[in-house]
Amino acid sequence: MPNNQFRRGELYSFITGMASTAIARRLQKNFKQEGIEITIEQWSVLYHLWKKDGISQQELCTASFRDKPSITRLVDNLEKLKLVKRMPSPTDRRSNLIVLTDNAKKLHDQTMEIASRTLNEALEGVSASDVERAKVVLQQVYDNLK
Amino acid sequence: MPNNQFRRGELYSFITGMASTAIARRLQKNFKQEGIEITIEQWSVLYHLWKKDGISQQELCTASFRDKPSITRLVDNLEKLKLVKRMPSPTDRRSNLIVLTDNAKKLHDQTMEIASRTLNEALEGVSASDVERAKVVLQQVYDNLK
DNA sequence: GGCATATAGTTAGTTATGCAACTATATAAA
DNA sequence: TTTATATAGTTGCATAACTAACTATATGCC
Numbered sequence: 001m002p003n004n005q006f007r008r009g010e011l012y013s014f015i016t017g018m019a020s021t022a023i024a025r026r027l028q029k030n031f032k033q034e035g036i037e038i039t040i041e042q043w044s045v046l047y048h049l050w051k052k053d054g055i056s057q058q059e060l061c062t063a064s065f066r067d068k069p070s071i072t073r074l075v076d077n078l079e080k081l082k083l084v085k086r087m088p089s090p091t092d093r094r095s096n097l098i099v100l101t102d103n104a105k106k107l108h109d110q111t112m113e114i115a116s117r118t119l120n121e122a123l124e125g126v127s128a129s130d131v132e133r134a135k136v137v138l139q140q141v142y143d144n145l146k
Numbered sequence: 147m148p149n150n151q152f153r154r155g156e157l158y159s160f161i162t163g164m165a166s167t168a169i170a171r172r173l174q175k176n177f178k179q180e181g182i183e184i185t186i187e188q189w190s191v192l193y194h195l196w197k198k199d200g201i202s203q204q205e206l207c208t209a210s211f212r213d214k215p216s217i218t219r220l221v222d223n224l225e226k227l228k229l230v231k232r233m234p235s236p237t238d239r240r241s242n243l244i245v246l247t248d249n250a251k252k253l254h255d256q257t258m259e260i261a262s263r264t265l266n267e268a269l270e271g272v273s274a275s276d277v278e279r280a281k282v283v284l285q286q287v288y289d290n291l292k
Numbered sequence: 293g294g295c296a297t298a299t300a301g302t303t304a305g306t307t308a309t310g311c312a313a314c315t316a317t318a319t320a321a322a
Numbered sequence: 323t324t325t326a327t328a329t330a331g332t333t334g335c336a337t338a339a340c341t342a343a344c345t346a347t348a349t350g351c352c
Contacts, residue, residue, distance in 0.1 A: 018211055018284065018285075018288040019284035019285075019287040019288050020166045021211070021309090022287065022288050022291040022292060023287065023291065025291075025310080026291045028310085039336095039337065039338080041337080041338065041339095042337095056300075056301095057300070057301065058299080058300060058301085065164055065167065066338095066339085067339080067340070067341090068300075068301060068302085069301090069302075069303080069304095069339080069340075069341085070338070070339060070340085071301090072301065072302060072303085073302095073337085073338070073339095074337095074338080076302095077337075077338095089300095092299095092300080092347080092348075093300095093346080093347060093348085094299070094300040094301070094346065094347045094348070095299090095300055095301080095347090096300080096301075121290060121291065122287045122290055122291055123287065123290070124290050125286060125290070126283055126286050126287070130279065130282075130283050131283065133276060133279055133280070133283075134279070134280045134283040134284070136276075137272055137276050137277065137279075137280040138164065138165040138280065139164075139165075140271060140272050141165040141168065141169065141268045141269065141272070142164040142165050142168050144267060144268055144269070144270050144271070145168040145169065145171070145172045145267065145268055146168060167339090171340085174340085185306095185307065185308080187307080187308065187309095188307095202330075202331095203330070203331065204329080204330060204331085212308095212309085213309080213310070213311085214330075214331060214332080215309080215310080215311085215331090215332075215333080215334095216308070216309060216310085217331090218331065218332055218333085219307085219308075219309090219332095220307095220308080222332095223307075223308095235330095238317080238318075238329095238330080239316080239317060239318085239330095240316065240317045240318070240329070240330040240331070241317090241329090241330055241331080242330080242331075293352105294351100294352085295350100295351085295352085296349100296350085296351080296352100297348100297349080297350080297351100298347105298348080298349075298350095299346100299347080299348075299349090300345100300346085300347080300348095301344105301345085301346085301347100302343105302344080302345080302346100303342105303343085303344075303345100304341100304342090304343085304344095305340105305341090305342090306339100306340090306341090307338105307339080307340085308337105308338085308339075308340105309336100309337080309338080309339100310335105310336090310337085310338105311334105311335090311336090312333105312334090312335090313332105313333085313334085313335105314331105314332080314333075314334100315330100315331085315332080315333100316329100316330085316331085316332105317328105317329080317330080317331100318327100318328080318329070318330095319326100319327080319328070319329090320325100320326085320327075320328090321324100321325085321326075321327095322323095322324080322325075322326090
C-alpha cells in the first residue's frame with residue numbers, strides 16, 4: 001500500500017468522526033447541564049425554524065441536509081415535546097408547514113448562547129483565519145460529493 | 147444576537163454534519179456499487195484490525211473513538227458476517243481479542259482501494275497543504291473537547 | 293378530461309450512537 | 323486475606339440515520 005494511501009485513511013477518521021462527534025457530544029452535554037432536554041438533532045431543526053418559521057418538511061430536509069424520513073421523525077418527536085406543530089399548507093395539500101410553538105421560541109436565546117459557548121470551547125486556540133480556511137476545505141469536500 | 151454568533155452557528159453545521167456525512171455516504175455508496183455489503187462503521191473497525199490484528203475491544207474503542215457498547219455491537223455484527231472472531235485473552239479473562247477471519251483479510255485490498263478513491267473524489271481541487279491545515283484545526287477541536 | 297410522472301410525506305426494517313445499569317474479573321489497599 | 327475500586331465487556335432503552343416501499347396530491351402532456 002503506498003504511503004499516501006495510508007495517510008489519507010488517517011485523514012478519513014479526522015474528517016469523518018472525531019471533531020464533529022466531539023462537538024455534538026459536548027453540545028448535548030452542555031444542553032443537559034442547563035436542564036435543556038432536547039437532542040442536538042432536534043435543536044438543529046429548531047435552529048432552521050428560528051431563521052424561518054413555517055417552512056415545509058422538504059425545506060427542512062434541504063436546510064438541514066437530512067432525508068425525508070429523518071425529518072418526519074424529528075418533527076414527530078418535536079411535536080410530542082410540544083415544540084412545533086404541523087399545519088396543513090394552504091396552497092399544497094401534500095405539504096405540511098412546520099411552525100414553532102411559544103415553548104420553542106423561549107428556547108432560542110438560551111440554546112444559542114450555549115451553542116456559541118460550545119463553539120468557543122471547540123475553537124479555543126484556533127485563529128479565525130484557520131477556521132475560515134478549514135471551512136473552505138470542508139465546503140469543497142461537500143461540493144465535490146453532493 | 148450578535149453577528150459573529152450567527153456565523154459560528156453556520157460553522158457548526160459545516161464541522162458537524164456536511165463534509166463528514168457526505169464522505170460517509172459516498173464511501174457507503176462506492177462499497178455497494180462494487181458489491182461489498184458492509185457498513186462503513188464495520189469497515190472502520192476492520193481498518194484498525196488490518197493495522198493490528200488480535201487486539202481487545204477496549205483497544206478498538208480507543209482506536210476508533212467509540213464507546214464500549216458501540217464496539218460490542220459492531221463486533222457482534224462482524225461476527226455474524228464471519229469477518230471477525232472473539233477469542234478469549236490468555237492473560238485477562240475479562241477481555242476478548244478480536245481476530246480477523248480469512249474472509250476479512252480478502253476484503254483489505256479492494257476496500258482500501260475504494261476508500262482511497264473516495265477520498266480522492268472528496269479532496270478533488272484541495273491542495274495537500276490546505277488538507278494538512280484543516281486536519282490541524284480538526285485535531286485541535288478534538289483535543290479541546292476530549 | 294385522462295394518464296404518466298413528479299413531489300410531499302409516512303412507514304417498516306436494519307444499523308448505529310449515547311447513556312445508564314449491570315456482571316465478571318483484576319488490582320490495590322487495609 | 324478481605325475489601326474496595328477499577329476495568330472489560332454486555333444489555334436495555336431512546337434517538338437517529340439510510341434504504342426501500344408506500345399513499346396522496348400535483349403537474350404536464352395527449
